[in-house]
Amino acid sequence: MAIREDGRPTLASWPKRLYDWSELPEPFRPALAAWRDQGLPPGNVTYIPRVHQHTGGVEYVTAWRGEEVLLLTGRAEGVEELLIRPGEVAGVRYTVQLLRCGVEAVLDRPEGPVRAGFFYNKTKEDQLFPVVNLLLGDPPDFRPRQTHPETPALARLREDSFAMYHTAKLCYRFGEPIREQLWLQGRNYGLQRFRKQRPEAFLALLDRGLAAIRTDFYGSETVYLEKGRIRGAAVGEADVPPPGPRRRPALVVETVLGETLAFPLLPGQEEGAAAFARHLEEALPAGEA
Missing domain, CATH: 2.30.29.30 (Pleckstrin-homology domain (PH domain)/Phosphotyrosine-binding domain (PTB))
Known part of the structure; x- marks a missing residue:
């Protein structure tokens, strides 16, 4: 009898902000080499593991420097790089389904609209706030109000x-x-x-x-x-x-x-x-x- 894979998110799927460059998985290191050499602190980088470790899963790395965001998408065939600059984001879609969150940005580029996004476990969402803020055109340390005014x-x-x-x-x-x-x-x-x-x-x-x-x-x-x-x-x-x-x-x-x-x-x-x-x-x- 085949054992069915448990696809539920676990602690291993939580986003992980880096404290040391050695924590960054090897496949993503070349794409961040230039920013690292220019003084990017590891705390500006978050690694998002696969939700569960099946072979078809996707993992991400987000990094930010100034007003720029670098999104790395890791699949079996390699790592895809996308640099997002200020003023390029035409719209942002934020989704929540239980603990599964998604952020998708539509970029306005000369060659036509480009979609970029990533999914993550909501448990450690605070580690991605700087990137989400920048995509929304806010400062990386922006904190929106948590209560409504009385109207x-x-x-x-x-x-x-x-x-x-x-x-x-x-x-x-x-x-x-x-x-x-x-x-x-x-x-x-x-x-x-x-x-x-x-x-x-x-x-x-x-x-x-x-x-x-x-x-x-x-x-x-x-x-x-x-x-x-x-x-x-x-x-x-x-x-x-x-x-x-x-x-x-x-x-x-x-x-x-x-x-x-x-x-x-x-x-x-x-x-x-x-x-x-x-x-x-x-x-x-x-x-x-």
């Missing part, structure tokens, strides 16, 4: 959905205050309709741009977009990923790189979504909307 709009959110009220603190990674906000509660489809928890979305307009959060039974996803990277927003029919009807009413946000974010709307939600879309368009730089 009527946020008080309503607390009454409507305490879970989203808590999750919405992720918006402050993109600055503060929240100028306009929109909370949308969705519905479940298929077998999921028997679940008490329903999908939700929260969109926040901040001085720097848009923070858009989706949550469901499995986890959360937060997308951050600078104002200058948004082409426009409107309410209309849109293709929406399953479950549920493929084509339905939605609040649609378009980026300058041609990507689309669609947030499904239920009857009665169109007016509030349209008002938020107007506020967002009014906040865009001249010539974008």
Whole structure:
């Protein structure tokens, strides 16, 4: 009888900030040699092991120097290097599913959009804060606020959905205050309709741009977009990923790189979504909307 592999994350999969260069696995050393020779401290480097040690796993190394981020992706065939410079990041997607976190950045480059990202165990997420901050355009030592201010709009959110009220603190990674906000509660489809928890979305307009959060039974996803990277927003029919009807009413946000974010709307939600879309368009730089 074959023994089934235990794929659950363990302590061995936690991100590890380096204290000495000898702790860096050999395959990643050549890519960091130049920065190391220029005085990069090992504490600016984090090694992210495979979630579990199967042969097809991916491991990462992140490093930062000044405002630059170096992402190394290690696979069986070798190590891929990607240097991310200030101003290149068009958007960031942050996902959480139990202890599995993911960060994906879309880079605006002359040859076209480039995606870069990594996954890690949330247990030691603090070791990656400098890199995440830099991708979001913040200083590496930035610490967002951990509590909401007392406002009527946020008080309503607390009454409507305490879970989203808590999750919405992720918006402050993109600055503060929240100028306009929109909370949308969705519905479940298929077998999921028997679940008490329903999908939700929260969109926040901040001085720097848009923070858009989706949550469901499995986890959360937060997308951050600078104002200058948004082409426009409107309410209309849109293709929406399953479950549920493929084509339905939605609040649609378009980026300058041609990507689309669609947030499904239920009857009665169109007016509030349209008002938020107007506020967002009014906040865009001249010539974008």
